[in-house]
Amino acid sequence: MQKLGGSFLEKVLTLDPGHRGPQVPCAQGHDAAFVAYRTKTVDTVLGPVQLRRAWYHCASCGHGLAPRDQELDVAGSLSPGLRRMVTRVGSQEPFAQGARDLAELAGIRLTAKRVERSAEATGARARVAAEAEADALLSDRLVPLALAAPPPRLYVTVDGTGVPTIPRETLGRRGKGTDGKAHTRELKLGCLFSQSTVDDQGRPVRDPDSSSYIATFEPVERFGALVYAEARRRGVDGAGQVVVLGDGAFWIWNLAGEHFPRAIEIVDLYHAREHLAALSRLDSLTIPDPAAWLAARTAELDGGKVEAILEAVTTLPGSNTDEVRKALGYFETNQERMRYGRFRAAGLFVGSGAVEAGGKAVVHQRMKLSGMRWSLRGATGIVSLRCLAASGRWEDIWKWLHSQTLSA
Numbered sequence: 001m002q003k004l005g006g007s008f009l010e011k012v013l014t015l016d017p018g019h020r021g022p023q024v025p026c027a028q029g030h031d032a033a034f035v036a037y038r039t040k041t042v043d044t045v046l047g048p049v050q051l052r053r054a055w056y057h058c059a060s061c062g063h064g065l066a067p068r069d070q071e072l073d074v075a076g077s078l079s080p081g082l083r084r085m086v087t088r089v090g091s092q093e094p095f096a097q098g099a100r101d102l103a104e105l106a107g108i109r110l111t112a113k114r115v116e117r118s119a120e121a122t123g124a125r126a127r128v129a130a131e132a133e134a135d136a137l138l139s140d141r142l143v144p145l146a147l148a149a150p151p152p153r154l155y156v157t158v159d160g161t162g163v164p165t166i167p168r169e170t171l172g173r174r175g176k177g178t179d180g181k182a183h184t185r186e187l188k189l190g191c192l193f194s195q196s197t198v199d200d201q202g203r204p205v206r207d208p209d210s211s212s213y214i215a216t217f218e219p220v221e222r223f224g225a226l227v228y229a230e231a232r233r234r235g236v237d238g239a240g241q242v243v244v245l246g247d248g249a250f251w252i253w254n255l256a257g258e259h260f261p262r263a264i265e266i267v268d269l270y271h272a273r274e275h276l277a278a279l280s281r282l283d284s285l286t287i288p289d290p291a292a293w294l295a296a297r298t299a300e301l302d303g304g305k306v307e308a309i310l311e312a313v314t315t316l317p318g319s320n321t322d323e324v325r326k327a328l329g330y331f332e333t334n335q336e337r338m339r340y341g342r343f344r345a346a347g348l349f350v351g352s353g354a355v356e357a358g359g360k361a362v363v364h365q366r367m368k369l370s371g372m373r374w375s376l377r378g379a380t381g382i383v384s385l386r387c388l389a390a391s392g393r394w395e396d397i398w399k400w401l402h403s404q405t406l407s408a
Contacts, residue, residue, distance in 0.1 A: 002107055006046035018053035018068025032056035032065055040069075044079040045106065073402075078118055082108065084398065090119025091385040094369065116378070122401070123381025126388060129400035134229035150238030151194035151207075153348075156231060156260060157245040157355035158190045158252055161363055163217075163383075166373045185376060187363060187383065190214040190227040191355040192234055198347040211354060212391035213362055215383050217376060220251045228259040236260075245352045247271040248334055267337040268352035269302070276301055279313065279327040286317040304339035306331050362386045 023031045038055040041048050053068035073080045085106065089098030096112040098119075103109050136142035162184030175182030193211040195204050212234065214226050228236075236242060242263040246252035248271055256265055280287065280294045287293045293312075300308045309331060313319055331338070340350050366386060367379060374382075388397055 002046055006044065006049050009044060009046055010049040010051075013049065013051055013072070016068065018066060018071070020054065020067050024056050024065070024067055026056075026058040026061055026063070026065060028058070028061055030058050030060040032058035032061075035064070038066070040066075040074075041077065042074050042079055043077055043082055043108070043110065045081045045085065045108065047108070076118070076121075078114075083118055083122060086110065086115050086118045087122045087385060087397075090115050091123065091382055091389065092366065094372075095119070119385070120378045120381040122397070123383075123385040124377065125401055126397045127380060127384035129397075129403075130384065130388065131226070133233075133400075134226050137229040137232050138225060144233050144235070147235040147238060150235045150240070151196070151210075152240040153195040153243060154231065154234060154236055154239040154241070155193050155195065155243045155245060155349060155354070156190065156227060156256075156263070157192075157352045158188065158223075158227065158255065159247065159352065159355045159359055160186050160188050160249075161359050163187050163363065163367050163379050164373050165379065166375055169374075169376050185217055185379075187215055187217055187367075187379075188220065188223040189355060189359055189363065190223070190230070191358045192227075192230055193354055194234075194239075195349065202344075202347055204347050204349045206349075206354065209392060211358065212393075213358055213387040215362070215387050217380060220255065224255040224259055227255070231260070243348060245349065245355075247352065248275075248330060248337075253337075264343075264348070265337045266343055266348065266350055267334045269340055269350045271352075272301060272331075272334075272338055273298060275327065275330050276309070279324070282321075282323055282327065284318040284321040284324055285313075301338065302340055304341040304343070306335045306338050358390065362390050 017037060019034065019037075022034050024034075026032045033056060035055050035057045037052055039050050039052045042051050051068070051072075051074065053066045055064055055066050057064045069075050076083075078086065085102065085108070086098070089101055092098070093101070095116040098115045099110055099112045102115070133142065137144065163186075164183060165185045169185055170182040173182035173185075174180060175184070177183065191211055191213055194207045196207050197205050199205055212230060214223070214230050216223050216226060231242075242260050243266060244252070244256040244260055244263045245266050245268060246256075248267045253265060256263055276297055277294060279285075280290055280297070297309050297312060300306075300312075310328060313324065313328060318324070343350050363383065363386070366382065367374065385397070388394060
C-alpha cells in the first residue's frame with residue numbers, strides 16, 4: 001500500500017515539471033536561464049519518489065535553482081510531511097532512537113544524522129519565526145487580541161539550567177568543576193501560567209493547560225524581552241494580578257522591575273529554606289541545638305517573619321563574620337519577597353515548582369541525557385521546538401514555516 005501510494009504521488013508530481021519560461025529571477029535578482037530537466041529523489045511519508053523538474057542556472061551567481069523545489073518546499077531531500085514526522089521524533093528522543101522509531105512505526109528508513117540535521121534545521125527556523133513574533137509584539141507591530149476572559153492571576157517564573165555542549169562552545173569560559181573549565185552553557189527558562197481558583201483548603205490551583213515556556217541561551221536582557229513578549233501574548237495587560245517567582249538571583253528581580261513593575265515579587269520558599277539550612281551549618285556560628293534552632297527558624301520563615309530570623313542569627317556567638325553577613329544579606333535583601341504567611345493567605349503560589357518541573361520536562365529529559373554534547377545551534381533549535389510543543393503551539397510551527405516558504 002505504501003509503495004502504491006508513493007507511485008501515485010510520483011505521477012501527480014510529474015504533472016507539473018516546473019518550467020517557468022526561458023528565464024526566472026534568482027534570489028539575488030539576476031536572470032537564471034533554463035538548462036534542462038533534472039531528477040532528484042525526495043523522501044516522503046510514502047517512501048522515496050522521483051521528482052523531475054526544470055533546472056535553471058544563474059551565470060552571475062554561479063548557482064542553479066529549481067522553482068518547483070521551492071514551490072513544493074523540498075529544497076532539501078525530505079517532503080514537508082516527512083519533515084514534520086522527523087521533527088517530532090527528533091525533538092522528543094535521541095536522534096538514533098528517532099530513526100529506529102520511524103523505521104518501526106512508519107516503514108521509513110533514515111540515518112540518525114539525517115534526523116538530526118532536519119530536526120535542528122526546522123527548530124532553527126521555528127525559533128526565528130517565534131522571535132520575529134515576539135519582536136512584533138514588543139514593537140506594537142502585532143497587537144494581541146483582547147482575551148474574552150483575562151487571567152485573574154498571571155505568574156511569571158524563571159530559572160536557569162546548564163546544557164552540556166561541545167568544547168568549542170565553552171572555549172574560554174570558566175566553570176564550577178575542579179578543572180575550572182565550563183562544560184555547559186546556561187539556558188534561561190521562563191514558565192508563564194495562570195491561576196483562577198484555590199482548592200478547599202485555600203491552596204492555589206494552576207489553571208489546566210495554561211503553561212507556556214520561553215528559553216534562550218542569549219543574555220538576560222534578550223531573555224527578559226522574550227518573556228515580556230510572551231506575557232503580552234498571554235494577556236498580561238488585562239490580568240488582575242501579576243506574580244513573579246524566582247530563586248532570589250538579582251537578575252530575576254532586575255528583569256521583574258523592568259518588565260513587570262506592578263508585579264508581586266516572591267522568592268521561591270524552597271530556595272529560601274535551603275539558604276536558611278546552609279546558614280545554620282556555617283562553621284563560625286555556635287548553635288547549642290542546631291536541629292531545634294533550624295526548626296524554629298524554618299517555622300518563622302514559613303510565616304514570613306524574616307525579622308525574627310535576622311534577630312535570632314545576630315544574637316548568636318560568631319555571627320559577626322563575613323560569611324554570616326553574606327548569608328544574611330540574602331534574607332535582608334528579599335524580606336518583602338518572603339512574606340509567605342501573607343502570600344498564602346491571599347491564595348498565591350510561593351514555590352517555583354512550575355518552572356523547575358518545566359526544566360526537567362522541557363530541557364533535562366531531552367538535552368541532558370548521558371553522553372550528550374550539543375552545539376549551540378543544535379541545542380537552540382531542539383529547545384525551541386520543545387518549548388513550543390509544551391506551550392501547546394506545535395501547530396504554529398508549521399503555519400510559520402509555510403508562511404516563510406510562500407514569502408521566500
